[in-house]
Structure formats: structure tokens, C-alpha cells
Amino acid sequence: MSTEPILAVKKLKKYYPLKGNWFSGKKSYLKAVDGVSFDVYPGETLGVVGESGCGKSTMARTILRLQEATAGEVYYQNYNVLQLAPDGLRKIRQNMQMIFQDPYSSLNPRFTVEQIIVEPLIIHKWKTATERRQRVEELITTVGLTKRHLKRYPHEFSGGQRQRIGIARALALNPQLVVCDEPVSALDVSIQSQVLNLLKKLQIELALTYVFIAHDLSVVKHISNRIAVMYLGRIVEIAQSEQLYDSPRHPYTQALLAAIPEPNPRLRRPRTLLRGEVPSPAKPPSGCRFHPRCPYRTEVCSSTEPLPQQAAPGHTVSCHHYKQL
Amino acid sequence: MLAIKSGKTVSALEESYLQMVWRRFKRHRLALISLIFLIFISLLSLAAPLITQYSYDQSDPEHSMEAPSKLHWLGTDRIGRDLYSRLIWGSRISLSVGLVAAAVSVIVGTLIGAAAGYFGGVVDDILMRFTEMVMSFPVIFLLLTIIAIIDRSVVNVMLVIGLTSWPGLARLVRGQFLALREMDYVEAARALGAKNSRIVFRHMLLNCMAPIIVNATLRVGGAILAESSLSFLGLGITDPPSWGTILNSGRHYMRFAPWITIAPGVMIFLTVLAFNYVGDGLRDALDPHLKR
Numbered sequence: 001m002s003t004e005p006i007l008a009v010k011k012l013k014k015y016y017p018l019k020g021n022w023f024s025g026k027k028s029y030l031k032a033v034d035g036v037s038f039d040v041y042p043g044e045t046l047g048v049v050g051e052s053g054c055g056k057s058t059m060a061r062t063i064l065r066l067q068e069a070t071a072g073e074v075y076y077q078n079y080n081v082l083q084l085a086p087d088g089l090r091k092i093r094q095n096m097q098m099i100f101q102d103p104y105s106s107l108n109p110r111f112t113v114e115q116i117i118v119e120p121l122i123i124h125k126w127k128t129a130t131e132r133r134q135r136v137e138e139l140i141t142t143v144g145l146t147k148r149h150l151k152r153y154p155h156e157f158s159g160g161q162r163q164r165i166g167i168a169r170a171l172a173l174n175p176q177l178v179v180c181d182e183p184v185s186a187l188d189v190s191i192q193s194q195v196l197n198l199l200k201k202l203q204i205e206l207a208l209t210y211v212f213i214a215h216d217l218s219v220v221k222h223i224s225n226r227i228a229v230m231y232l233g234r235i236v237e238i239a240q241s242e243q244l245y246d247s248p249r250h251p252y253t254q255a256l257l258a259a260i261p262e263p264n265p266r267l268r269r270p271r272t273l274l275r276g277e278v279p280s281p282a283k284p285p286s287g288c289r290f291h292p293r294c295p296y297r298t299e300v301c302s303s304t305e306p307l308p309q310q311a312a313p314g315h316t317v318s319c320h321h322y323k324q325l
Numbered sequence: 326m327l328a329i330k331s332g333k334t335v336s337a338l339e340e341s342y343l344q345m346v347w348r349r350f351k352r353h354r355l356a357l358i359s360l361i362f363l364i365f366i367s368l369l370s371l372a373a374p375l376i377t378q379y380s381y382d383q384s385d386p387e388h389s390m391e392a393p394s395k396l397h398w399l400g401t402d403r404i405g406r407d408l409y410s411r412l413i414w415g416s417r418i419s420l421s422v423g424l425v426a427a428a429v430s431v432i433v434g435t436l437i438g439a440a441a442g443y444f445g446g447v448v449d450d451i452l453m454r455f456t457e458m459v460m461s462f463p464v465i466f467l468l469l470t471i472i473a474i475i476d477r478s479v480v481n482v483m484l485v486i487g488l489t490s491w492p493g494l495a496r497l498v499r500g501q502f503l504a505l506r507e508m509d510y511v512e513a514a515r516a517l518g519a520k521n522s523r524i525v526f527r528h529m530l531l532n533c534m535a536p537i538i539v540n541a542t543l544r545v546g547g548a549i550l551a552e553s554s555l556s557f558l559g560l561g562i563t564d565p566p567s568w569g570t571i572l573n574s575g576r577h578y579m580r581f582a583p584w585i586t587i588a589p590g591v592m593i594f595l596t597v598l599a600f601n602y603v604g605d606g607l608r609d610a611l612d613p614h615l616k617r
Contacts, residue, residue: 066512090518098516106509110342110531120517153342169513 005039005075006209007063007096007177012036012072014055014062018282030282032058034233035072040177045203045210047224047241049217049256051278055233056213057101060179063211064098065089076177094124097170101182103162107154113140113165114150120172139168144198160191164198171202179211184219196222218260221245226314229253232289233281235308239315249311249322251294288320296321349610356606359599366596370416379407381414381565390582400584402574411571412588418567419549419596422483426548429487431541434494435530441495442502443525453499460492465554472560479562486551494540501533508532535611539604546600553593568593 013036015029033055040046050056062069065081074081079092100106107116117139121132137147143164154162163183170178180199184192200223202208214220220227221241228238229252237250248254255274276293279285285292291301298321306318319325351357369376379397385405393400399408441452471485505511506529514524549568555561556569563570568589575585 064516066515093516093518098513100509100513102509106513108510108528108532119514123518123523
């Protein structure tokens with residue numbers, strides 16, 4: 001692993017304006033992503049986990065500029081992605097692709113599989129029709145389908161097959177970075193591992209870098225080198241996978257790990273159950289955002305925001321009491 | 326059992342989208358009959374010079390207001406013009422006004438609705454307020470005013486009807502676009518670097534063709550009706566006469582020469598009804614939620 005990050009995200013923020021009070025003119029915001037920073041290094045997989053609504057998907061979309069960020073910076077190699085003009089952005093997008101969560105809505109139902117996979121090649125003006133055709137055939141076999149499938153429409157495929165088609169489309173332009181937005185959470189459990197294995201295989205063969213988003217630590221564990229845990233628009237802990245699994249320091253990470261079902265009853269750990277709901281990102285709690293649900297909270301937690309601190313080399317955690325945990 | 330099953334699935338897979346639509350359309354009896362009727366009428370109007378022995382404006386005062394006979398199949402009007410010839414020639418006007426006005430209305434409505442739905446925000450606000458304005462004009466009054474000011478040619482009538490009837494479609498297309506904009510495949514196209522035009526035309530428009538086609542079909546009937554109303558009020562096309570004009574010419578003699586009004590009235594009625602049934606059949610055939 002080289003030391004130059006392929007993707008650097010700095011204090012990224014995405015706020016959605018809410019209907020303000022018409023009389024007072026006060027505007028309030030839904031802070032979906034609120035100051036997220038991390039680096040991704042070539043060839044690695046960064047897993048991102050968190051509950052539904054914590055801003056994982058919004059973060060992914062903001063990085064790829066499918067939505068405009070409110071503040072912050074995103075660097076892909078040396079390009080400042082958020083400042084690029086449309087033409088520059090179009091070029092960069094060849095290198096940064098996305099795999100979507102819902103394989104049913106991510107493929108245009110009126111296109112054949114061939115039209116779906118060839119579209120990126122047409123957009124980026126790949127030379128001749130025969131070359132494009134060759135590339136499409138190569139791609140469809142890479143993802144484990146056959147040439148015969150090219151003439152069919154998406155509705156004729158199962159969820160897993162559709163996700164493979166989506167993967168083929170994302171890989172068409174030889175990207176280096178692929179953002180996977182919960183690519184397996186809409187699939188049957190039996191299919192999930194097939195798609196995960198495919199993604200792993202492709203990563204090795206094509207030297208891909210993944211940002212892998214999931215709401216399930218057990219899925220992320222299989223594929224990630226490093227894992228970032230998100231809560232209410234912030235990253236609360238980021239570490240190497242083994243480190244995170246063996247010695248989680250943030251109480252939220254501990255609770256998430258405790259929630260993974262353990263098939264062996266003798267190995268069952270005592271569970272720290274989380275109480276309450278995720279607070280609304282429109283009105284995040286004061287101080288540490290996790291404090292209303294935290295079993296270890298003290299006074300400082302509700303008043304002061306914890307800064308990211310280094311718990312070990314490569315292991316950053318945002319908690320006042322991480323040393324005791 | 327197995328053989329039958331596999332045979333069926335293979336054929337179902339190889340059936341194209343259009344074949345499927347046609348198969349489902351055929352199940353709607355009335356729509357099928359209506360379609361045949363419309364094709365028949367269109368052929369008659371195309372063949373007008375071949376199948377009429379009188380011209381539409383050749384008068385013969387000695388045979389005025391004659392009842393249908395062997396010589397004049399549908400009778401004659403006040404100045405002895407052959408009603409059958411006038412009706413066939415008139416179908417050219419009524420049908421072409423219907424088709425062209427509907428096309429104008431569909432193009433304008435689709436573009437405005439698509440722009441409003443795709444761009445949203447201020448563009449949406451401005452376009453939709455404009456749409457509501459056009460919608461709240463008393464259309465017949467507007468038509469009368471415009472036609473009274475400008476030259477009363479076929480093209481002008483087509484344009485006026487087309488340019489006043491698009492708001493409904495604009496709202497429909499806007500609604501579809503608002504929903505489609507949130508689809509992942511639209512976002513995927515953007516992530517691939519597709520330009521707005523490609524996203525709008527290749528992805529979004531393609532996926533709301535079904536309601537647009539259905540609406541366009543219903544709109545042809547509406548446009549024929551609008552033209553007939555204009556003509557009936559004496560502001561329509563007279564040379565050659567449209568169905569509405571013929572209807573108007575007979576309205577004073579309904580008691581002693583009812584055939585002058587009945588024939589064009591029946592044609593307008595049947596044609597508009599047929600377009601509505603075809604639209605209905607298309608709606609059923611194109612609806613992806615119904616069983617194949």
C-alpha cells in the first residue's frame with residue numbers, strides 16, 4: 001500500500017435546507033453529513049458502516065458529486081473534485097464509479113443489457129462499434145454472465161444477476177476507485193456472498209480501490225482493510241479492520257459489534273443494548289452526538305464535542321472516555 | 326408439461342416489447358374495432374378523389390336538400406352539394422387538424438413538463454405558473470378571439486388548438502419526471518458522465534412514453550372536437566369543409582333535412598369515440614403493472 005491517498009475527503013459537509021420559519025426568516029438545516037474526513041489508499045477497501053439515516057449514502061453521492069456538497073474538499077489524486085468544471089468532472093468520472101444499492105432501480109428498464117453496459121463507452125466516445133462490442137462481451141463474462149444475456153432486458157434477471165450487470169457498467173471505463181453503496185443489502189443472503197466474492201476477485205484482478213458502504217458489520221468485515229463507523233453524519237471511529245473488531249474503543253462501535261448475531265451459543269458475548277432511536281439529524285444533540293444513547297456518558301459528553309483522537313497508530317476515535325473503554 | 330412450459334418461456338423471452346404491446350392491445354375488443362375503423366376512415370380520406378363522383382363545392386340548385394338516394398348517397402345540402410363527397414373531403418380536414426393539433430400539443434406539453442420536472446426550482450415554478458395561466462383561460466373564447474384576429478387557414482386552426490391544449494400533458498409529464506429523477510438509473514447515468522440532454526431524452530423520456538402516447542391518442546379526439554366546435558360556431562375551415570362546418574350548414578334545416586346534420590354528427594361522434602377507445606386500449610397494453 002502506497003502512502004499517497006487516492007481519495008482524500010476533508011471536512012465534507014452536506015446540509016439540506018429545511019422549510020424555515022416564514023415569519024422569523026430563520027432557516028434550519030438537516031445535517032446529513034457534518035464534517036467527515038478520511039483518506040483512501042490505492043488498492044485498499046475502506047468499509048463505512050452505520051445505521052440507516054446516518055449519512056453514508058449521502059456521503060457517497062457527495063464525493064462523486066451526484067449531489068453538491070455544502071462545504072469541504074474532496075481530492076481524487078490531485079484533482080479537487082468539488083471544484084471541477086463539467087468537462088473536467090466528466091473525465092474524472094471515468095476513474096470514479098459507483099455501484100448502487102437497489103439493483104431494481106439502478107438499471108433502465110427500457111434498455112437491453114448491452115445498451116446498459118455500452119452506455120459509458122458511448123458517453124466517453126470509445127472508438128468504433130466493434131471495439132465497443134468487444135469490450136461489452138469481455139465485461140459481461142468478467143462479471144460471470146454470458147453473451148447470450150446481452151439481448152435481454154433487466155426484468156428478466158434476478159437481483160444478483162442485475163447487480164452483476166450494474167458492476168459491469170461501473171467497470172466499463174476501467175475506473176480505479178469504485179464506491180459501492182450497500183451493493184449487497186438488497187440481495188438474498190445466499191446471493192450476497194457470491195457478489196461479495198465477485199467484488200473481491202475483481203479488486204485483485206483490476207487493482208481496484210473500494211469505498212464499501214454497508215449497515216452491517218459482518219458484511220464489511222469480509223471485504224474491508226479499514227473500517228469507518230459513522231453516526232449522525234460524523235465518523236466516530238476509524239481503524240484497521242482487525243483492530244476495530246478486536247478492540248473497539250467507541251461505545252457505539254462496541255454496541256454495533258455486540259449486535260452481530262453469533263451462531264455459536266457458547267461464544268455469545270454479553271450484549272450492550274442500545275436504547276432509543278437515532279436522533280434527527282435536523283436537531284443533533286449537543287456535545288457528543290451519541291451521548292443520549294451512551295451507557296458511559298458523563299457531564300462533559302453533553303456539553304463538549306469530542307475531537308478525533310489517536311487511540312493507536314491508524315486508529316482514530318472521537319470519544320471523551322475512550323481510554324477507559 | 327415440461328415441453329410446453331419451456332416452449333412458452335422461450336417464446337416469451339424472444340418477444341419484443343412492441344410484440345407484447347400489440348398482443349395485449351388485441352385483447353381489448355373495442356379498441357381493436359376502433360383502430361380498424363380509424364384506419365378505414367383514414368384510407369377513405371386519402372382516396373377521396375377516387376371514391377367521390379362530385380366535387381365538394383359543386384352546387385346544383387335544382388337538387389337542393391334532397392334526401393339520400395342512389396344519385397346522392399347521403400343526400401344534398403341547401404344549395405345542392407353532394408353530402409357524401411363533402412363528408413369524405415371533410416374527413417381530410419378533420420383528421421389532419423386532429424392529428425397535427427394533437428402533435429403540437431404533445432410536443433409543447435412534453436417539453437415544458439420535462440423542463441419543469443427535470444430542472445425543478447425556479448424553472449419549475451415559472452413554467453408551472455405559466456401552465457396554470459394557460460389552463461385557466463376560457464379556451465373556446467380564446468380560440469374565437471384568436472381566430473377572429475388571424476387568418477382562418479387550416480394551419481392556423483391547427484396551431485391555435487394545439488397551443489391551447491397542452492397544459493394537462495405538461496403537468497402529467499412533469500409529475501413523471503419528478504418521480505423518474507429520483508431513480509437510481511438516472512443517477513447512474515450522471516455518474517457515468519452523461520449530459521443533461523442524454524439523461525432527459527434517452528433515460529427519462531423513454532420511460533414515460535407510455536402515458537404520453539395514451540394522452541396523445543386521447544388528445545386527437547379532443548382536437549377534432551375542438552375544431553368541430555369552432556366550425557360549428559362559424560369560425561372553422563370552409564374550403565374544403567370540415568365536419569363541423571357541414572354540421573353548421575345544416576343546423577337551420579334539422580326539421581326538414583336532418584341528414585345534413587346527422588351524417589357529419591355521426592362521423593364526429595364515432596371518430597372521437599374511436600380515438601378514446603384506442604387510447605384506452607393503449608393504456609391497458611402499455612401499463613407495466615398489469616399482467617402480461
